[in-house]
């Protein structure tokens with residue numbers, strides 16, 4: 411049994427966690443920065459990096475104290491090494507390197523997307539490889555065949571905005587606070603998902619890619635027109651995203667014999683998304699797994715768990731491991747026409 415310390419600091423959550431290789435979350439802490447970024451309607455990289463510097467060492471101390479151990483009692487130290495906002499990634503990775511150096515324990519440089527991708531296995535011991543993963547977060551929207559630790563095949567990606575980004579932009583247009591996903595979900599409960607006709611970009615197209623920019627523009631037009639209740643716009647927007655997810659994921663499922671469908675990333679915290687994809691999996695004769703909401707949004711337990719999986723596979727890194735702003739899970743995947751920097 412190995413005990414792994416994990417650190418996360420790639421966006422606007424500072425987090426530390428201690429997780430064992432037999433799936434026990436010994437201690438974990440997350441401090442979000444929503445209030446610091448709220449006046450700007452999105453994450454400000456410089457503010458985020460400074461906040462990580464201020465709180466991350468204290469979080470490490472707290473999880474070690476809660477477990478009643480010192481830093482030298484862990485078997486390895488894992489930290490997000492990218493992709494993400496580079497200042498924040500550097501703070502977490504350098505903290506992990508300092509701890510690794512001081513304790514002579516191995517460093518594990520974790521890809522944040524691999525943290526999301528493997529997170530369902532932390533809570534679902536029956537979930538084996540391979541599985542089809544819909545990874546929907548603030549920075550990504552991809553369909554990946556997860557074949558094993560470090561072994562990913564990308565089937566699709568977004569050609570413009572990420573799914574969580576679409577939620578955040580739609581929320582901003584509706585005057586809702588950041589992050590937009592939870593705010594839209596709450597407002598949508600009082601709305602009619604069929605009230606506002608909105609597009610379902612790329613639905614029915616031959617490759618399972620995603621596109622959300624046109625949906626955002628349509629929300630903008632609906633807001634400006636002023637003919638619909640905000641709750642109806644929120645519900646209709648959420649339904650449009652769900653419909654895109656279901657159609658695109660169905661196509662990808664038919665291109666893989668993976669026996670299970672998994673959803674992860676911040677947008678997977680959304681109850682409508684979860685239930686629609688669960689129904690899709692059932693209809694397509696696949697098992698379904700989605701982590702609890704707290705494990706979908708950014709946290710360090712998933713980074714420690716990915717560290718545990720990599721440690722078990724003998725995948726450790728040197729102290730020269732780089733911080734990377736961009737770091738695709740499937741390095742061989744070709745760029746998609748229309749894809750911007752977010753692929």
Ligand code: KG4
Nearest residue numbers: 547548549574589591592676677680707708
């Ligand atoms: O995975 P995550 O915490 O951070 C990234 O790695 O990006 O995802 C954050 C994104 C944000 O865009 C947020 O609005 C979205 O996930 N999100 C949601 C919900 N909770 C968070 N989107 C829809 N419904 C939710 N309940």
Ligand code: ZN
Nearest residue numbers: 526547676708
């Ligand atoms: Zn994330």
